[in-house]
Amino acid sequence: MMLATRLNETVQNLSCVDTIYFVQNGSITFSQAMELTNIEKCINHFGDHPMWLQIAVVVSCLIMVTVAFLGNTVVIWLILTYRIMRTVTNYFLLNLAVADAMATVFNTMFNSIYFFYGNHWRFGNGYCTFTLFVAHCTVSVHVLTFVAIAVDRYIAIIHPLRPRLSKKIVLGVICGIWTLSSMVGIPAILVGGVARVTDALMPDGSAWYQCQMNWAPEKDLSYNIFLTSFEYFIPLMVLLVTYMRISARLWSGERIGENTPTLQDAIQAKRRVVKMLIVVVLLFAVCWLPYHVFFLLQFEHDHIFHYDGIQYIWLVVFWVAMSNTMFNPIVYVWMNKRFRCGFKSFFRWLPCVHYGRDEMKVLFNSQASYPCMTLSEDSANPPFLLMSRMRYSRNY
Numbered sequence: 001m002m003l004a005t006r007l008n009e010t011v012q013n014l015s016c017v018d019t020i021y022f023v024q025n026g027s028i029t030f031s032q033a034m035e036l037t038n039i040e041k042c043i044n045h046f047g048d049h050p051m052w053l054q055i056a057v058v059v060s061c062l063i064m065v066t067v068a069f070l071g072n073t074v075v076i077w078l079i080l081t082y083r084i085m086r087t088v089t090n091y092f093l094l095n096l097a098v099a100d101a102m103a104t105v106f107n108t109m110f111n112s113i114y115f116f117y118g119n120h121w122r123f124g125n126g127y128c129t130f131t132l133f134v135a136h137c138t139v140s141v142h143v144l145t146f147v148a149i150a151v152d153r154y155i156a157i158i159h160p161l162r163p164r165l166s167k168k169i170v171l172g173v174i175c176g177i178w179t180l181s182s183m184v185g186i187p188a189i190l191v192g193g194v195a196r197v198t199d200a201l202m203p204d205g206s207a208w209y210q211c212q213m214n215w216a217p218e219k220d221l222s223y224n225i226f227l228t229s230f231e232y233f234i235p236l237m238v239l240l241v242t243y244m245r246i247s248a249r250l251w252s253g254e255r256i257g258e259n260t261p262t263l264q265d266a267i268q269a270k271r272r273v274v275k276m277l278i279v280v281v282l283l284f285a286v287c288w289l290p291y292h293v294f295f296l297l298q299f300e301h302d303h304i305f306h307y308d309g310i311q312y313i314w315l316v317v318f319w320v321a322m323s324n325t326m327f328n329p330i331v332y333v334w335m336n337k338r339f340r341c342g343f344k345s346f347f348r349w350l351p352c353v354h355y356g357r358d359e360m361k362v363l364f365n366s367q368a369s370y371p372c373m374t375l376s377e378d379s380a381n382p383p384f385l386l387m388s389r390m391r392y393s394r395n396y
Contacts, residue, residue, distance in 0.1 A: 057315065061112045064323050068104040071329030072097040078342035082363050085338065089273070091170045092149045093332070095177065099141040100325035106134045108322045114211065115315055121211040125194040128211035132188035136227065139288075140181035143235045146281055148173055150242040153277065157246050157270060184230065187223060191215045221299045228292045232285075239281050246274055276335040280328055287324035290317045338363065 075097040079085045110131055114121055121128055155162055165173070197208040213220055250271050294317050332339035341355075341363050348355035 053312075057112075060319060061109075064319065064326055065104055065109055067330075068108070068323075068326035069101055071326060072101040072104070074343055074346050075329050075332065075339070076101070077346065078339065082342065084363060085342065086167075088152055088165050088167070088170055089149060091167070091174070092145050092152070093328075095174050096142060096145045096328065099138040099145070100328065102134060103138040103142075103322070104325050107131050107138070108325070111135075111318070111322075115311070115318060119210050121194055121209045123211075128194045129189060129192045132192035132211065132213070133185040136185035136188055137178075137181045139227075139231050140184045141177055142284070143231050144177045144181060145174075146284065147235055147238055148177065149277060150239050150246075150281075153246055153274065154242050157249055157274075184227075187213065217299075224295050224299070228296060232288060232292050236281075236285055243274065243278055243281070247278075250274060272335065276331060279331050279335065283327045283331065284324055287327070288321050291321035 076094055079090050079094045079097075110123055110127070114123075123131075152165055156164060191214050192212070193214055194209045194211055195214050197210060213223065250267065294314065329339075329343075333343050334340075341358075344353055344355045345360075345363060347353045
């Protein structure tokens with residue numbers, strides 16, 4: 001009797017986050033006689049939050065989803081529409097845009113609603129499994145595509161005499177990326193799904209369901225460590241080493257052959273492309289670091305998740321990670337002239353967008369006179385990057 005009294009007092013004194021945490025992890029077993037009033041209050045609904053917070057969340061999510069979906073859709077359209085955009089690097093960027101668009105449509109929108117409504121899943125068991133699979137698969141595609149681009153740039157700049165990747169090989173690499181990424185998401189298909197939170201009800205008396213990986217905590221920890229290593233730290237180490245080597249070569253001043261204006265234009269073009277790719281990778285690293293740290297902390301230092309307001313912190317962490325899908329098209333427009341002209345072409349119906357002969361020349365004339373050209377990718381001869389005699393063609 002004394003134990004029951006102390007248990008009841010403990011529950012009454014717990015914060016909302018504490019109560020939900022203990023229920024989820026099975027640390028406390030509630031009897032049918034115990035009132036669930038406190039637990040019900042812990043499940044926040046959209047209308048329970050301050051009005052300013054509701055508006056901020058809705059506006060920020062709408063901006064992210066709109067910019068990400070529209071921006072990546074335009075990138076896909078540009079590369080498929082304009083022949084001058086169909087280069088090895090751009091095919092990889094096309095793959096990146098497809099993955100980001102999928103993540104935006106099938107994951108970001110639904111999970112934003114899910115997290116803000118107190119982790120109550122409303123979209124059925126089948127879609128829960130699907131969105132978990134899409135989440136793991138698209139992130140893997142994202143980072144593996146970064147690695148593929150870095151390897152392609154490395155070969156082109158560090159080993160210019162080696163043949164460039166053909167379009168058939170690029171297609172094979174992309175298929176391999178999706179196959180490997182799908183394997184990463186297999187656990188979501190096997191154990192992912194909706195689970196009812198026992199001993200807790202929604203305020204309207206209905207059951208409380210969560211979308212999660214339904215396996216033992218130690219397996220969940222192992223899987224999260226694997227994902228953090230495979231989808232973040234290991235690829236970033238590879239990218240760091242690769243782009244350091246590439247940057248050292250491009251900015252070292254080392255030249256082979258006569259130092260002509262044509263050669264200088266080609267080198268400057270290479271530098272611009274590498275700068276853009278480095279910015280894209282840095283944005284990925286910054287956006288996803290809090291997300292991975294958050295998941296690792298919940299296993300090693302779970303006490304920090306017993307405070308009120310952790311739900312809001314998680315919303316910010318989630319938004320920052322998912323916002324990475326909208327930044328890539330913005331970087332392309334900012335740092336690449338052809339993408340900038342392509343976006344002007346797509347939005348030329350807007351009164352504020354100027355699309356004239358100069359932009360058309362960039363998109364339709366392969367001999368456009370601006371320093372954004374690189375080596376031919378269709379030449380039967382090996383590309384001589386740092387040589388004075390080079391064959392130029394369409395670049396990214």
